[in-house]
Amino acid sequence: MLVAMSGGVDSSVAAALLREAGHEVVGVWMRLHDVADSYSEFSRSCCTLDAADDARRVAGQLGVPFYTMNLEREFEGGVLRPFLDAYLGGLTPSPCVDCNTYVKFGALLGRARRLYGCEAVATGHYARRVEVSGAQGPRFELRRAQDEHKDQTYFLYGLRQEQLAHAWFPLGELKKTEVRSIAARLGLATADKPESQEICFVPGGDYRAELRERAGWEPEPGPIVDVDGTLVGSHAGVAGYTIGQRKGIGVALGEPRFVSWTDPASNTIVLGRRADLETRTMQVEDVTFVAGDPPAADGSPFRASVRIRHRGALVPATIRPTDDDGGSSFGTWAVETDRPVWAAAPGQACVLYDGDTVLGGGRISRTTREAAAAAAAKDARAVAATR
Amino acid sequence: MAIYLDHAATTPLRPEALEAMLPYLTESFGNPSSIHGFGRRARAGLDEARERLAARLGAQPREIVFTSGGTEAINLALKGAAWAGKGRGHRIVTTAVEHHAVTHTLRYLEKFGFEVVTLGVDRYGRVDPDDVEAALTDRTILVAVQLANNEVGTIQPVAEIGRRVREHRGVVLAVDAVQAAPYVDINVAELGAHFVAIAGHKLEGPKGSGALWVRHGTHLLAQQHGGSQERHRRAGTEDVAAAVGMAVAYDLACDERPATVRRLRRLRGKVSSALLAVSGTELTGHPTDRLPGHLSFIVRDTDGAAVVAALDLEGIACSTGSACTTGSTEVSHVLTAMAYPDEEARGSLRLSLGRTTSDADVDATAAIVPQVVERLRLASVELRTEPIRQAVL
Numbered sequence: 009m010l011v012a013m014s015g016g017v018d019s020s021v022a023a024a025l026l027r028e029a030g031h032e033v034v035g036v037w038m039r040l041h042d043v044a045d046s047y048s049e050f051s052r053s054c055c056t057l058d059a060a061d062d063a064r065r066v067a068g069q070l071g072v073p074f075y076t077m078n079l080e081r082e083f084e085g086g087v088l089r090p091f092l093d094a095y096l097g098g099l100t101p102s103p104c105v106d107c108n109t110y111v112k113f114g115a116l117l118g119r120a121r122r123l124y125g126c127e128a129v130a131t132g133h134y135a136r137r138v139e140v141s142g143a144q145g146p147r148f149e150l151r152r153a154q155d156e157h158k159d160q161t162y163f164l165y166g167l168r169q170e171q172l173a174h175a176w177f178p179l180g181e182l183k184k185t186e187v188r189s190i191a192a193r194l195g196l197a198t199a200d201k202p203e204s205q206e207i208c209f210v211p212g213g214d215y216r217a218e219l220r221e222r223a224g225w226e227p228e229p230g231p232i233v234d235v236d237g238t239l240v241g242s243h244a245g246v247a248g249y250t251i252g253q254r255k256g257i258g259v260a261l262g263e264p265r266f267v268s269w270t271d272p273a274s275n276t277i278v279l280g281r282r283a284d285l286e287t288r289t290m291q292v293e294d295v296t297f298v299a300g301d302p303p304a305a306d307g308s309p310f311r312a313s314v315r316i317r318h319r320g321a322l323v324p325a326t327i328r329p330t331d332d333d334g335g336s337s338f339g340t341w342a343v344e345t346d347r348p349v350w351a352a353a354p355g356q357a358c359v360l361y362d363g364d365t366v367l368g369g370g371r372i373s374r375t376t377r378e379a380a381a382a383a384a385a386k387d388a389r390a391v392a393a394t395r
Numbered sequence: 396m397a398i399y400l401d402h403a404a405t406t407p408l409r410p411e412a413l414e415a416m417l418p419y420l421t422e423s424f425g426n427p428s429s430i431h432g433f434g435r436r437a438r439a440g441l442d443e444a445r446e447r448l449a450a451r452l453g454a455q456p457r458e459i460v461f462t463s464g465g466t467e468a469i470n471l472a473l474k475g476a477a478w479a480g481k482g483r484g485h486r487i488v489t490t491a492v493e494h495h496a497v498t499h500t501l502r503y504l505e506k507f508g509f510e511v512v513t514l515g516v517d518r519y520g521r522v523d524p525d526d527v528e529a530a531l532t533d534r535t536i537l538v539a540v541q542l543a544n545n546e547v548g549t550i551q552p553v554a555e556i557g558r559r560v561r562e563h564r565g566v567v568l569a570v571d572a573v574q575a576a577p578y579v580d581i582n583v584a585e586l587g588a589h590f591v592a593i594a595g596h597k598l599e600g601p602k603g604s605g606a607l608w609v610r611h612g613t614h615l616l617a618q619q620h621g622g623s624q625e626r627h628r629r630a631g632t633e634d635v636a637a638a639v640g641m642a643v644a645y646d647l648a649c650d651e652r653p654a655t656v657r658r659l660r661r662l663r664g665k666v667s668s669a670l671l672a673v674s675g676t677e678l679t680g681h682p683t684d685r686l687p688g689h690l691s692f693i694v695r696d697t698d699g700a701a702v703v704a705a706l707d708l709e710g711i712a713c714s715t716g717s718a719c720t721t722g723s724t725e726v727s728h729v730l731t732a733m734a735y736p737d738e739e740a741r742g743s744l745r746l747s748l749g750r751t752t753s754d755a756d757v758d759a760t761a762a763i764v765p766q767v768v769e770r771l772r773l774a775s776v777e778l779r780t781e782p783i784r785q786a787v788l
Contacts, residue, residue: 123774
C-alpha cells in the first residue's frame with residue numbers, strides 16, 4: 009500500500025491507520041513543482057521541503073519506508089498548464105480535481121503498482137470507497153465522507169472504476185476531530201499542524217503572480233461594466249478576476265456588485281448584483297461517471313443533486329443529454345437545477361450525486377447567464393465606440 | 396536484514412574503533428587542554444591518534460588538524476588557503492567533478508572576488524594534468540582536486556598534477572581524499588600536495604570525525620576562532636573519541652588494504668557482470684582505474700531514484716550517486732561533465748561495496764538487482780511515454 013504523504017495531519021493519520029491495520033505501507037511525498045525547492049519560515053503550503061521533512065518524520069515514527077517521487081512533468085502537464093490556460097481563457101480552474109484524477113490516481117498510482125509493486129494508493133482524503141457486488145463482479149462506489157464538513161468528494165469525481173479499484177481513503181469514516189486525536193494519541197509530528205487551504209503551488213495564494221511568472225501573462229487594463237452595460241471602472245487584466253469575486257474590484261455602486269462575467273475576447277469584466285449571478289441551467293462538458301456508464305443506460309435524462317463548489321450546497325437537478333455527444337462519457341450534458349445556483353463559472357467542476365454516492369461530474373462550459381453578460385459587454389463596446 | 400551496498404555514502408563503525416572510543420566517552424572524558432590528570436589522559440589519547448594518523452599518511456603529527464569531518468576539512472583548506480594567498484593572487488583552479496564540499500565552497504569564494512577556473516574531464520571523469528598546468532598563471536594561488544570521485548569512482552592522476560603544480564611557486568594543491576582514503580594508499584610526500592582532507596565515516600570510523608593534513612610551512616587562515624586548539628588552526632574543544640576512532644579505523648584499513656582491495660575487485664566483478672547483462676545498462680566512470688568496491692551505472696529510460704526505492708523495497712540499499720532526498724530532477728554535475736545527456740544521467744545508479752560486504756551479499760545482489768532493474772526499465776519506458784491525461788495504471 010502506497011500512501012501519498014503530503015506532510016499534513018490527514019495523510020499522516022491515513023498512513024498510521026493502515027499501518028495499525030497491518031498493511032505493508034510505503035510512504036511517498038510527491039515533488040510536484042519547483043515551489044518545493046525552498047525551505048520556508050512562514051509558508052503553510054504542503055509543497056515545500058518543510059512538508060517533505062514532516063512527511064519523512066512521520067514515516068520514521070511509523071517505521072515505514074519513505075521516498076520522494078518527482079512528478080513535476082506530470083503535474084505541469086496535467087494540472088499546472090490547464091490551470092494557467094483556464095485563467096488566461098477566462099475560465100475558473102479546478103486544479104485539485106485534475107491533481108487527483110491525473111496525478112495522485114493517475115501517474116502516482118501507475119508508479120505505485122508498476123515500480124514499487126504496491127496494490128493501491130491511499131490518501132488522506134475525506135471520502136469513502138465502497139465495494140458493491142454487481143452482475144459482472146465487484147464494483148466500487150465513491151461516497152461522501154462521514155464528516156460532511158470535510159467531505160472532499162467534489163475533488164474526486166473524476167475517478168473511475170479502474171482507479172477506484174486501487175484507491176483507499178482510510179479517513180472516510182472519521183471526523184476531523186477524531187483524526188486530530190489519533191494523531192495526538194500516536195504522538196505524530198504533524199498532530200498540531202495547521203490546515204492548509206491555499207492552492208499548493210501558489211504560495212501566498214496570489215495566482216496572478218503565477219500567471220505572470222509561469223505563463224508570461226501581461227495584464228492588459230480594460231473596462232469594467234455594470235450589468236446594464238454602463239462603464240463603471242477599469243480593471244487590471246481580465247485573468248486577474250474570478251466570477252463571484254466581490255473584493256478588489258475597485259468599484260462602489262450602492263448595492264454590492266460581484267464579478268459576474270469575465271470576457272477575455274473583449275477584455276471586459278461585467279459586474280452584477282447578487283441576483284444577477286444566479287442561474288438554473290448550465291452546460292457541463294467532459295462528463296465522466298464513476299460507474300463508467302451514465303445512470304440511465306440508454307442515455308436518457310436522470311435526476312441528481314449537484315454541487316458546483318467544494319462544500320457548496322447540494323441542489324436537486326435534472327440532467328439531460330445534449331446534441332453535443334450528449335448521453336455518453338466525456339460528452340456534454342445539460343444540467344437544470346430545481347432552484348438557482350450562484351456564481352456558476354465556466355471551468356469549475358459540477359459534481360453529480362445520488363444521495364451520498366458520487367455519480368460523476370464534469371466542467372461547466374456555459375450557463376444561461378452568458379447571454380446577458382455578453383450583451384452587457386457588447387453594450388459597453390458600443391458606448392465606448394460612440395465616445 | 397537488508398544488504399548494504401552504499402559504502403560510498405557511509406560505512407558502519409568497526410568494532411575496534413568503537414572499543415577504542417569508549418573510554419573517551421566515559422571515564423577519560425577530560426578536556427585535552429586541562430592541566431589535571433583528566434585532561435592529560437584525554438590529551439594523551441588525542442596525541443596518540445594524531446601520531447597514528449600522521450604515520451599512515453607519511454606526515455608529521457603537527458601537520459594533522461582534526462575536524463568534524465571531510466566537509467569541514469575541505470572548507471578549512473580552501474577558504475584558509477584562498478584568504479592566506481589573497482596577497483599573491485585570486486585565481487583558483489579546480490575540476491568539474493568535485494564534491495559539493497569543494498564546488499560550493501569555491502562558489503562562496505567567488506562572491507569575494509576569487510576567480511574559479513573549472514576544468515573539464517573526459518568520458519571517464521578524469522582531468523588531464525596538461526589542462527591543469529595550462530590553467531596555472533602568475534595569479535593562481537590554489538588548485539583543488541579530488542583523489543577519487545564519489546559518484547563514479549574514477550581515480551584522478553593527482554600525483555602527476557602535483558608534479559606540475561610544484562613547478563609553480565606559490566600555488567598550493569588541496570586534495571579531497573575523502574572517498575579514496577579507505578582504498579588508495581596515501582603518502583602526502585608522493586602526492587605533492589599541501590592539503591589532504593579525509594573523513595572518518597567513509598573508512599569505518601565514526602561520523603563527525605575528519606582530518607586535514609597541512610604541509611608544514613603552508614599558510615592557512617583559520618576559519619573557526621576561539622581557543623588555541625590544533626595549533627590555532629581549528630578552535631574548539633577536540634572530539635577526542637572521534638579522533639581516536641578515526642585513527643584506529645584508518646590504521647586497520649591501511650593494514651588490510653591490499654587484501655580488501657583484491658577482494659572487493661573480485662566481488663565487484665560479479666555484481667558488475669550480472670547487472671551489465673541487463674539491456675540498457677552502462678558502466679560510468681573508468682572501467683579499471685576506479686575505487687575497488689565502487690560500481691556506477693546508467694540504467695537508460697529510468698529515474699535513478701525510483702530504481703533505488705524499488706531496490707530498497709527488495710532489501711538492497713544503494714544510491715543514485717549522491718545522497719539526495721528532495722526529489723529534485725537536477726542531474727548529477729559529474730555525469731554532465733562527463734558528457735552524459737540529462738535523460739541518461741537521470742538513470743544513475745551506484746552500488747558501493749565495502750570491507751564488510753560478504754560473498755553471500757554479493758550472490759544475492761547479483762540475483763536480485765538485474766531482475767529489479769529490468770522490471771523498472773520496462774515499466775519506466777511505458778510510464779514515460781504515456782500521455783499525461785491517460786495514465787498507465
